[in-house]
Amino acid sequence: MSSINCNGKLIDLSTPKVMGILNITPDSFFDGGKYTxxxxxxxxxxxxxxxxxTFIDVGAYSSRPGAKHISESEELQRIIPVIKLLVHEFPEILISIDTFRSEIASQCIENGAAIINDISAGKLDTNMFATIAKLQVPYIIMHMQGTPQTMQNNPNYSNVITDVLHYFSAKIAELRALGVHDIITDVGFGFGKTIEHNYELLNNLKLFKNLNAPTLVGVSRKSMLYKPLEISAEKALNATTSAHTIALQNGANILRAHDVKEAVEAIKIVELTNN
Known part of the structure; x- marks a missing residue:
């Protein structure tokens, strides 16, 4: 459970790792249009x-609440040249692809990417699970209510913790039956969740260890941090570090972050308390 195979390299997640975010979209909530x-x-x-x-997560489809839907061909045109560029410039790079489309997943892995990060856990493309089984790459499954266009309309759960746990249990069983080995869960902070739901999940993150799969946490500069503080995403680095620390103390294995240096520092400090 504590290591994943990325392009033939075993990455040990018993020491938490950082996944840097590279949005190549014009409309992402924090860094849209910066890296084009x-x-x-x-x-x-x-x-x-x-x-x-350790990883670079490349996304060409903005999944912020209410984001504009783009076609598969537009997503491909945005992302493939970037994968080729990065593999050429950084031959050892471990690229994660933020997509819910199986065709994009296939083509990106063919071009040198190592991980697929799917916000819909196969829900928005019924071919995704079979594709991952065929590709045999680590697969990040995220929990989301609805779609990026609808998810924040009226998030509702009987119990957010048990609902998300049941969701993952079913998905993991389905993937294991198809022969997928490296599965990582992401509770999906901000994806069909109220601020209260987000903090309940953060506070109970340890429970997700029962799934016997590493956990990825994506809270970097999200509205669950800046709205309660009445600040902007640009000013939410300190809040992000606070949330990262809580997530690490609750067993997070990967921090998906805009600010890599600060996330790495948070890991080092929390590690010192674990010795």
Whole structure:
């Protein structure tokens, strides 16, 4: 459970790792439009790797609440040149692809990516599970109510913890039956959740260890942090570090973050308390 196979490399997750975020979308909530040319992309990825990122998560489809839907061909046109560029510039790079489309997943892995990060856990593309089984790559399954366009309309659960646990149990059983080995769960902070739901999940993250799968946490600069503080995403780095610390104390294995250096520092400090 504590290691995953990425392009033939075993990555040990018993020490938490950082996944740096590279959004190549014009409309992502925090860094939309920043990384759309080769120079900006290379310089940002180089910085994240030097700051200690183990993985780089590349997304070409914005999944912020109410985001614009784009076609598969547009997503492909955005993402494939970036994968090729990164593999060329950083031959050892471990790229995660943030997509819910099986065709994008296939083509990105063919071009050198190592992990698929699916916000819909196979729900938005019925071919995804079979594709992952065929590709035999680590697969991040996230919990989301509805779609990015509808998820924040009226999030409702009988009990958010047990509902999300049951959701993952069913998905993991289905994937294991197909022969998928490396499954990582992501409770989906902000994806069809109220602020209260988000904090309940953060507080009870340890319970997800019972699924025998590593946990990824994506809270970086999200509205669950900046709204209660009445600040903007730009000013939410300190709040992000606080949330990362809580997540690590509750067993998070991967932090998906915009600010890699600070996430790595949080891991180091929490590790010192675990010795």
């Amino acid at each position: 040319n080769a120079t900006a992309i290379i310089s940002q990825v180089e910085k994240m790797i030097l700051d200690g990122a």
